[in-house]
Amino acid sequence: MKLLSRAEEIILLAVFCLKENAYGIPIREFIREKTRTEWSLAQIYEPLNKLREKGYVLKYKDQPTPERGGRHKFLYRITKKGKTALLEIRTVHDRVWESVPKKSLS
Amino acid sequence: MKKTSPQPPRLARWLASLFLSAEDRQEKLGDMEEGYIFEYHSKSQKRARTWYLFQTAKIVPFSIKNALLWSFTMFKNYLKIAIRNLKRHTGYSLINIAGLALGMACCLLILSWIRDEMSTDTFHQKADSLYLVRSFVHYGSHTDRGSGSVPALGPALKGENPEVLNAARINNGQGQHLLSTKDKKFKEDVQMADPEIFELFTLPFVKGNPEDTKKGVHVIVLSERMAAKFFGKENPIGKTLTMDNERDFEVVGVMQDIPHNSTISFDIWVPLELSRSLWRPNYIDTWFNMAFRTYVEMDAGFDLGAFNKKIFNRVRESDPNTNIEPFLYPFKKVYLEMWGRMEQIRIFGAIGLLILVIACINFMNLTTARSAKRSREVGLRKVLGAYRRQVLRQFFGESLLLTLVSMLLAVGLVWIFLPVFRSLTFKPLHFGDLFHPTLIAGALGIVLFTGFLAGIYPAVFLSGFRPVSVLKNAASSGTKGALFRKVLVVIQFSISIILIIGTAVIYGQVNYMKSKSLGFDKEHLLYLPVEGRLKNSYAAVKQKLLQNPGIQSVSLTTHSPTGIYNNGQDWDWEGRDPNVNPLVTYFGVDADFLDVFRIEMSRGESFVKGTPHSGDKVLINETFAGIINLENIIGTRISQPDRSLRIIGVVKDFHFTPVSREIGPIIIYHNPLVRPYRYMFLRLNPGDVSQTVSFVGQTVKEFNPDFPFTYRFLDEDYDRMYRYADREMGLVQMFTILAVVISCLGLFGLAAFTAEQRTKEIGIRKVLGASVSGIMVMLSKEYAKWVLVANIIAWPVAYFFMHSWLRNYYYRISLGLPVFLLSALAALFIAQLTVSVQAFKAARSNPVRSLRYE
Numbered sequence: 001m002k003l004l005s006r007a008e009e010i011i012l013l014a015v016f017c018l019k020e021n022a023y024g025i026p027i028r029e030f031i032r033e034k035t036r037t038e039w040s041l042a043q044i045y046e047p048l049n050k051l052r053e054k055g056y057v058l059k060y061k062d063q064p065t066p067e068r069g070g071r072h073k074f075l076y077r078i079t080k081k082g083k084t085a086l087l088e089i090r091t092v093h094d095r096v097w098e099s100v101p102k103k104s105l106s
Numbered sequence: 107m108k109k110t111s112p113q114p115p116r117l118a119r120w121l122a123s124l125f126l127s128a129e130d131r132q133e134k135l136g137d138m139e140e141g142y143i144f145e146y147h148s149k150s151q152k153r154a155r156t157w158y159l160f161q162t163a164k165i166v167p168f169s170i171k172n173a174l175l176w177s178f179t180m181f182k183n184y185l186k187i188a189i190r191n192l193k194r195h196t197g198y199s200l201i202n203i204a205g206l207a208l209g210m211a212c213c214l215l216i217l218s219w220i221r222d223e224m225s226t227d228t229f230h231q232k233a234d235s236l237y238l239v240r241s242f243v244h245y246g247s248h249t250d251r252g253s254g255s256v257p258a259l260g261p262a263l264k265g266e267n268p269e270v271l272n273a274a275r276i277n278n279g280q281g282q283h284l285l286s287t288k289d290k291k292f293k294e295d296v297q298m299a300d301p302e303i304f305e306l307f308t309l310p311f312v313k314g315n316p317e318d319t320k321k322g323v324h325v326i327v328l329s330e331r332m333a334a335k336f337f338g339k340e341n342p343i344g345k346t347l348t349m350d351n352e353r354d355f356e357v358v359g360v361m362q363d364i365p366h367n368s369t370i371s372f373d374i375w376v377p378l379e380l381s382r383s384l385w386r387p388n389y390i391d392t393w394f395n396m397a398f399r400t401y402v403e404m405d406a407g408f409d410l411g412a413f414n415k416k417i418f419n420r421v422r423e424s425d426p427n428t429n430i431e432p433f434l435y436p437f438k439k440v441y442l443e444m445w446g447r448m449e450q451i452r453i454f455g456a457i458g459l460l461i462l463v464i465a466c467i468n469f470m471n472l473t474t475a476r477s478a479k480r481s482r483e484v485g486l487r488k489v490l491g492a493y494r495r496q497v498l499r500q501f502f503g504e505s506l507l508l509t510l511v512s513m514l515l516a517v518g519l520v521w522i523f524l525p526v527f528r529s530l531t532f533k534p535l536h537f538g539d540l541f542h543p544t545l546i547a548g549a550l551g552i553v554l555f556t557g558f559l560a561g562i563y564p565a566v567f568l569s570g571f572r573p574v575s576v577l578k579n580a581a582s583s584g585t586k587g588a589l590f591r592k593v594l595v596v597i598q599f600s601i602s603i604i605l606i607i608g609t610a611v612i613y614g615q616v617n618y619m620k621s622k623s624l625g626f627d628k629e630h631l632l633y634l635p636v637e638g639r640l641k642n643s644y645a646a647v648k649q650k651l652l653q654n655p656g657i658q659s660v661s662l663t664t665h666s667p668t669g670i671y672n673n674g675q676d677w678d679w680e681g682r683d684p685n686v687n688p689l690v691t692y693f694g695v696d697a698d699f700l701d702v703f704r705i706e707m708s709r710g711e712s713f714v715k716g717t718p719h720s721g722d723k724v725l726i727n728e729t730f731a732g733i734i735n736l737e738n739i740i741g742t743r744i745s746q747p748d749r750s751l752r753i754i755g756v757v758k759d760f761h762f763t764p765v766s767r768e769i770g771p772i773i774i775y776h777n778p779l780v781r782p783y784r785y786m787f788l789r790l791n792p793g794d795v796s797q798t799v800s801f802v803g804q805t806v807k808e809f810n811p812d813f814p815f816t817y818r819f820l821d822e823d824y825d826r827m828y829r830y831a832d833r834e835m836g837l838v839q840m841f842t843i844l845a846v847v848i849s850c851l852g853l854f855g856l857a858a859f860t861a862e863q864r865t866k867e868i869g870i871r872k873v874l875g876a877s878v879s880g881i882m883v884m885l886s887k888e889y890a891k892w893v894l895v896a897n898i899i900a901w902p903v904a905y906f907f908m909h910s911w912l913r914n915y916y917y918r919i920s921l922g923l924p925v926f927l928l929s930a931l932a933a934l935f936i937a938q939l940t941v942s943v944q945a946f947k948a949a950r951s952n953p954v955r956s957l958r959y960e
Contacts, residue, residue, distance in 0.1 A: 023133075023137065024133070024134070024137030024140075024141070025137055025140045025141050025144065028141065040160065040161055040164040040165075041134065041137055041138060041141065041161050041164065041165060042161070042164035042165045042167075042168040043164070045134065045165075045168060046168060049172065061132075064132075064136075065136075065140075066111070067111070067139065067140050067143050068135075068136035068137075068139050068140050069135070069136065069139045071131070071132045071133075071135055071136030071139070072132040072133070072136065073133075073136060074129075074132065074133040074136075
């Protein structure tokens with residue numbers, strides 16, 4: 001299995017954390033909070049699409065809301081496959097970082 | 107509520123929505139709007155706007171990329187399905203593409219022809235500001251509209267009106283003269299015109315200076331091909347050309363050959379001033395003759411109506427009794443409207459369009475017929491979530507693909523057929539001309555038009571299938587649209603029948619004109635110009651010629667009967683109705699004329715042979731006798747203010763203008779002093795004509811050694827006159843045959859489909875004892891019925907158009923029932939032949955095979 005990219009990893013984590021409310025705006029908030037950087041929506045949709053093609057997330061239609069100008073909301077939900085992928089990248093991370101003590105970097 | 111909620115920039119939102127799919131418009135635009143409101147409340151409106159604009163700038167390329175990726179995936183699938191379908195039904199696909207390609211090739215040919223016609227005269231850079239001075243000529247009760255004008259007008263206009271920038275006169279027609287260098291002699295057509303034509307028209311010089319054309323009377327300009335003919339590779343500037351062995355001209359310029367699509371066309375130019383010494387000194391200063399055309403270049407923004415009045419007054423000033431009223435006519439309209447080419451363009455444009463429609467109908471019919479096979483595909487696509495729009499797009503795409511392939515084939519066909527087309531139209535069309543921007547645009551237009559028209563029915567029809575019914579019961583949908591297909595077949599055959607009738611009528615009319623008796627015998631008539639020293643010794647030449655047994659008789663005339671345009675009015679006779687003022691043609695002949703031409707006398711007597719002239723004694727034709735309408739016409743005097751003639755006989759009517767025109771009144775006089783003879787007509791005995799001709803050549807050479815011997819046969823002149831009608835006929839014939847072929851291709855495919863659909867029925871019928879012929883009749887009957895219905899539509903339409911076409915001809919065939927019946931029979935026969943091939947195949951098939959799986 002191919003490893004996730006960093007953007008994909010962050011977004012997939014966001015979708016996982018946001019649970020029933022994962023779509024463009026909250027994902028963007030999540031990213032801002034955690035990474036302290038500003039991502040454009042397109043930068044979010046692009047990896048989201050890839051995740052969807054890989055079958056890590058599912059997209060489903062929600063009710064329209066007034067603040068969206070009466071437009072439908074599309075929510076994302078992580079799949080079992082997605083969770084496996086997260087677990088895997090975590091394991092890889094841990095394994096890679098294991099041999100690097102934090103002190104040696106500063 | 108609405109007022110309080112902040113609105114993102116509208117333009118950006120609209121822009122983004124353009125590039126987004128329906129789903130993305132919900133998701134992405136919704137997110138953006140939500141984000142906008144968040145930014146708006148947490149920061150400022152300005153920051154929110156900037157954010158929104160930034161998001162738009164980012165989302166547009168993203169969604170384009172995304173959409174392309176998706177559509178490419180779908181496109182690959184569509185293409186694969188389309189190609190599989192083509193492969194599976196190779197026969198039908200071939201019929202489909204071949205029919206379309208043929209139709210498109212016709213359209214392309216017609217389009218290139220139309221473009222060439224429309225381009226006439228457009229290369230003249232000043233075309234927009236050029237006008238031809240035409241004239242109304244008022245004859246008492248009626249008015250003629252001519253293309254000429256009085257010769258004195260041009261120079262007068264230029265000198266007296268500031269809005270006239272330039273003017274040039276050009277002689278109507280060209281004179282044939284003998285031109286010679288030291289070692290070369292050719293008879294060539296020479297155009298007399300004012301030197302200003304080189305300023306008005308775009309006739310660039312390759313060598314020499316255009317200013318030199320004004321430096322005298324004895325200057326001459328040659329086209330490149332003429333210069334090469336006389337001087338080869340030498341530089342002709344400053345060299346001498348001798349005209350008619352009498353006068354020398356200095357070559358002052360060589361101009362580029364004038365393109366074929368020009369109404370001004372000549373290879374040799376000499377100044378109009380030359381006419382003062384060739385004809386009469388003041389002929390080009392008169393205010394009455396119409397032998398010249400005058401072109402003027404006008405200042406932009408002049409008032410046409412006021413100017414026309416002004417020039418009419420100018421003519422009246424110089425000739426108070428004039429019946430000539432000049433008016434300006436835009437140069438750009440000369441070819442298309444004055445020469446009447448627009449009608450041809452419309453006719454062929456319509457034919458092209460009709461053929462294209464026939465080809466489209468084939469496509470529609472065959473595709474809908476095959477749709478039974480594809481209904482399951484559509485059903486499945488829809489079940490899997492395809493929108494109707496997507497299915498529409500798929501089928502439009504497929505039809506566009508097929509039309510594109512057909513267009514490529516069509517271009518190939520054009521390449522093959524271009525030589526044939528070139529010889530039919532006498533136009534130097536080249537394959538390279540096809541890549542002219544207008545034609546490429548036209549071809550793309552045809553592809554889009556055809557693709558859309560041919561695809562619209564299948565697309566709408568197929569995408570409208572309800573997946574449930576289609577998937578449950580696929581077999582039933584094949585019969586859907588059967589009525590529609592029949593209607594289309596009827597339209598198709600109506601068009602074909604109209605074209606067949608049109609061809610038949612044109613063919614009949616041309617043949618009628620060709621075979622119509624001219625009133626004289628045009629066969630075995632040889633003629634030669636009376637020129638040089640022949641002018642003074644024709645009596646002796648005639649004597650010498652008559653000694654040859656191959657020559658029956660010889661006559662001298664002032665004109666050739668292919669067109670005698672020397673006429674006048676104001677004839678008076680005893681008891682004339684004052685309202686009658688016919689335009690009478692004059693024709694000068696010698697006493698042997700009637701014998702040579704074999705024109706019969708109706709009443710009275712002819713000229714006495716052997717006399718040099720008959721004084722005031724003249725012959726008239728029956729038409730004129732009918733107009734004079736006197737019991738005792740022989741001996742009646744007819745007079746004009748300055749002359750009086752006595753009628754001694756009436757000849758039977760004969761054609762002295764093209765056969766399409768009504769025979770008018772004519773006076774035949776025998777008096778070379780009035781007008782010198784210009785032609786010598788010889789009636790030859792059939793037999794060894796070539797030997798006789800060489801004898802004539804020797805004899806003429808003997809008397810007139812300075813001129814090369816030239817001769818023509820009169821019947822060849824008449825054939826040449828019909829060349830144009832022949833050309834038109836050839837084109838219409840070609841396109842009609844193609845239209846019928848395309849229709850039949852469609853019918854062939856459709857018949858195959860019907861037969862295939864009824865395989866089981868035919869099998870059962872055969873098992874129960876039906877005969878092959880019985881089944882064939884059953885299958886053919888259907889189409890016969892529709893072809894007959896097509897006749898009902900086609901007949902009135904064809905009658906209407908052909909009736910108005912025939913009105914161009916004074917002597918014309920009548921539009922009888924036989925033409926219509928024969929055309930109907932032909933269509934029926936062709937249709938039956940096409941269908942019966944399929945019917946026979948179906949009827950002969952082994953019923954065991956078709957019923958095996960039941």
